[in-house]
Amino acid sequence: MSLRAFHLLFIVLSVGLSLFFAAWALGQYRMEAGLGYAAAAVAAMAAGAGLAAYGAAFRRKTRSL
Secondary structure (H helix, E strand, C coil), rough: CCHHHHHHHHEEEEEEEEHHHHHHHHHHHHHHHHHHHHHHHHHHHHHHHHHHHHHHHHHHHHCCC
């Protein structure tokens, strides 16, 4: 497995983990209505979107490698 492929795999797994965390935090927010859970969910979704954008840019930049 090349370093590029490993990097892309790591980004995909990180996006999945951040979205899973956001879903968990939203579930906790619905049960307990703590503002910290809502903030964590929003931050995790933003991190997931940022990682997805980074992954797309990385893939585009390293396409010729």
